[in-house]
Amino acid sequence: MSDATGAKVQIQTGAVGAFLRLAGGYFLRGKGAKWLGAGLLALTLLQILIQIRFNLWNRDFFNALENRDRNAFLWQMVLFVGLAGSSMITAVYQLYMKQLVQLRWREWLTRRLLDLWMTNARHYQLERAGESDNPDQRIAEDARLAVDLAVDFATGIFNSVVMLIAFIGILWSISGALNLTVAGHAITIPGYMVWAALIYAAIGSGLTYLVGRPMVALNFWRTAKEADFRFGLVRARESSEGIALIGGETDERRGLAKLFTNVADAVRDLMKSQRKLMWLTSAYGMLTSVFPTVVAAPSYFSGAITLGGLMQIGSAFGSVQSSLNWFVDNFPRLAEWRSSVERLLSFRESLRVIEEMVQDGDQPTIVRVEEKAGEEERVAFRDVQVAFANGSVVIAEASAEIRAGERVLVKGESGTGKSTLFRAFAGIWPWGSGEIHMPPREATMFMPQRPYIPLGTLRGALSYPSAPDKVSNKAAVAALERVGLSHLEDRLDGEERWDQVLSLGEQQRLAFARLLLQKPRWIFMDEATAALDEENQDAMMRLVLEELPKSALISIGHRPGLDAFHERTLHLQRGPEGARLAIRPPGRVLRARKIRIRNPFNRRVRATAG
Structure with missing residues (x-):
């Protein structure tokens, strides 16, 4: 046998x-x-x-x-x-x-x-x-x-x-x-x-x-x-x-x-x-x-x-x-x-x-606290440790706070845990420990590098996760024009495998159109412009600042030019002593703030805001 x-x-x-x-x-x-x-x-x-x-x-x-x-x-x-x-x-x-x-x-x-x-x-x-x-x-x-x-x-x-x-x-x-x-x-x-x-x-x-x-x-x-x-x-x-x-x-x-x-x-x-x-x-x-x-x-x-x-x-x-x-x-x-x-x-x-x-459960997990309506909205993580499902640590004891309306860029080498931290923000990554305070779910929108395009019509992809009838024809056409997808206006109600019909760059611009329609108060972008050239990236980022000037923006990105659209940078960086978390505004140095983290090998390191 x-x-x-x-x-x-x-x-x-x-x-x-x-x-x-x-x-x-x-x-x-x-x-x-x-x-x-x-x-x-x-x-x-x-x-x-x-x-x-x-x-x-x-x-x-x-x-x-x-x-x-x-x-x-x-x-x-x-x-x-x-x-x-x-x-x-x-x-x-x-x-x-x-x-x-x-x-x-x-x-x-x-x-x-x-x-x-x-x-x-x-x-x-x-x-x-x-x-x-x-x-x-x-x-x-x-x-x-x-x-x-x-x-x-x-x-x-x-x-x-x-x-x-x-x-x-x-x-x-x-x-x-x-x-x-x-x-x-x-x-x-x-x-x-x-x-x-x-x-x-x-x-x-x-x-x-x-x-x-x-x-x-x-x-x-x-x-x-x-x-x-x-x-x-x-x-x-x-x-x-x-x-x-x-x-x-x-x-x-x-x-x-x-x-x-x-x-x-x-x-x-x-x-x-x-x-x-x-x-x-x-x-x-x-x-x-x-x-x-x-x-x-x-x-x-x-x-x-x-x-x-x-x-x-x-x-x-x-x-x-x-x-x-x-x-x-x-x-x-x-x-x-x-x-x-x-x-x-x-x-x-x-x-x-x-x-x-x-x-x-018996093992520690990340506690995600969602602020109630009427409370001051913020993203705050205190003594947060982010691990993999097998228990190995990727980010250790980090603390920071982002206020409503702020624009923060998260940078770092591959493997330092940027995307995993975003998943913890979204509440889909429980492995680790510590506490994260988040604004109400209906006030947030997460934009991954590869947007999810559901099966069905283009209108349904624009309105997702809301129902297609929540988006009027006028609003959908205007959003497509704003992101440079006006050639798709006549196909709003056409059923296609849009994730295969559209290039990755078009899918990312479609995600920005979705953003304009939903108008969240908090925007989380994880390499959301990675497939765009620098000119289109700048156009999409300017569009966000123009259309949603009061919304907070937290981005992960490596592309040059992104710093200009953010007020400060949270940098996860590897070094001989382990990861270093630095928070800087573009072009000038902030007053230092100390944040202690623990790396996966239990070596104690220090991260400062330079």
């Missing part, structure tokens, strides 16, 4: 209970969920009643044949048409009702998972912490499988239990007693066909569990590898330009081939396990077709039962076996369901870990 056998896949116990705690709330709070569930069970019960009536028809039909009773035969054919029609109608609506329950339940669970994932930057923190792989696949595919198969299993188990109760009674009453003589002692076994069915099903279920048990872990492993391969393909598609420009197709093929090799290895391991199970289930199924007839044949040959009775016994035995063999027949799907549920549960657990760490 390949690497799958060595993988330590942690399968939690009580998966059913854990899944119901995660998803079972739908049947308590989902709109119309109880009625849908009740309707599905009612249709399932009706179908079972029809099957019971079919069992009686089976007896009467073959008795009519045996007795050569033409009138009885014709009546049974009329009855068959009625039963068959009823069964067809019930089956159609039962399937529709089941699919409706599956869809509504999946909608409810997907919305819940999206709420958990897309709240308070949990999606970003989860990715940075490396707590859970492929969350998109878990929400889209695993949620679908978990819900669809859960409904299938619930209706299947209900059907099997009711069928078992009904047909055990029928089988007990028609099979009679079996008289045996063992060592000179007469033994009578009442309802012997029932005991034969129970023993037969118990042997089959036990063997199936023993042979098929490894399939749960193997399904989990295969699903994970399929998700990795799918992610690699999507990443290659999204990065196609960079791959083509650098001529990296050979390396990409090698990487994708390796990912698919992992998929193939996982599938081979699963195939081997399924092959073993197939040997068992095939032999078991073949024996089931003749077993009841062989066991009941002595009673038929002795004249104790008629041909109709023999057929009825065979039909009832088959129904009992079908009920008892539900586990045998569905074990591969149970294994698939279990692996999907485990992935969903581990995803939810990862989100819970992130949530507890941020809110009330």
